[in-house]
Amino acid sequence: MKETELYEPVKRWLEMSGCKTQAELQDIDVFGQYADDLTVAVELKTQLNLEVICQAAERQTRVDIVFIAVPESKGLKRSKRVKEIMRVLRRLNIGLLSITFPKKEGNGRVRCLLLPDYPCDFKRHVRPVAKKKKALIKEFAARQLNINVAGSNQTKLMTLYRERAYQIALQLLHQGAMAPKAVIVDGLTRDQINRILSINHYGWFHRVERGIYYLTPDGIAAAEVFLKTYPELATSMITPTTSENTSTIQKNQA
Template sequence: MDKIYETSLSDPCKAWLKSKGCAVSAEVKSVDLLGIYTREEEEISIAIELKVKLNLELILQAVERQKIVDYVYIAVPHEYKVLESPRFKKIKLLLRRLNVGLLTVNFRSIAPYVTEIIEAKPYDFEKSRRLADKKKQALLKEFHSRITDSNDGGATKRKLMTAYREQSLLIAHYLSQEQAPMTIKALKAVGAPAKAGVILRNNHYEWFERVSTGCYRLTESGTEAVETYEDIILKIVGFSEDL
């Protein structure tokens, strides 16, 4: 079999687009192949990016095309060993999540032909915006819930001081000060956060032990946490009125 170039993929992919009812043109504003068809009086665009090897750069290029094209495909030569590899299965999963289609061109026949491995789908910008907005709100909520700034940017080798951990430490601090079980009401009266009841019941860090309904004491790990984070607790207590 002769060496395959990106241009070798062009004619089979053009034929595939035409079979879908598209008018086709190549190299349109850096898009390798662009097909246009009309659906309910609206022009629908399909882009195909041609590459000899499927790599990250090609996937990133396809994602960029989604900003201006309705459907985006990647086209690569059909290689049986590659298609069956574990890595390729992971790539296919990624493409499906990105709504990017995948075509392979088989050159082992007299006339090269295209197989649609993954169907392209329109990128849902509204859904993406809604998800991004939720993440943004969660980010802002965490930011504004923090009492201290006790993390180093880029740190990966120590536990992050989240708002939840800060509030848990504040509760642990008051329990250690009292050195006796306390009710949720009593904890809130001395400065524990409004969500003290939820934090105590969930007991995410296993720092607390319920001794009776609505009444808790510190566990051994809770006492250790108070000692370990003593410097941070001093900061938290100093700003606890902001909770």
């Protein structure tokens, strides 16, 4: 498909809303103007890529509203990359039009996937989502380890969940079989500790009987590797049990 094939459907779509249009005005593919002097620019491209986003951002310096128009495709609806690009377009306040050409119809059909705001409050567009920001701050405060290397993609990262699983595994390695209530992890409730043990995401834990867990061979290996690699960190993560909890464990083991 050529970019010129997208022109007529876009032209009709704009004119149906009362917009007068001109093609190739200076370097703008489609320029439109409404009666109240609201101006529109549409950049036509056969693919949604960085080049057309840069062009659209430049057009924002000269017109009120900017759209990118591309042919409709399955990838446009489902591609992870396209979804990420659309997130960028939202933050830049650039609209997105998709053009389809039904076989039974000679004319192309325009669908508006993103409608830009006008007037635009750019502070609102670039402001972080409060819930997501709060979650980041919460995890940052909860993490005790700082051993990840930025840019790593071939190694397992130390997530907060993995860190807490290590804390439990190291205590089991140090104490032997334990009751969940004897395990102590900063920032975790007893229910959260029970959940990590029961879900057993990494296959490190095994329930020998009701209320008593010990490490599987994989769990022992993981804890020993961590202990050998980060001895000081591992030592700080092993929390001694109270005498009450220790007696409970010994009673259950007997």
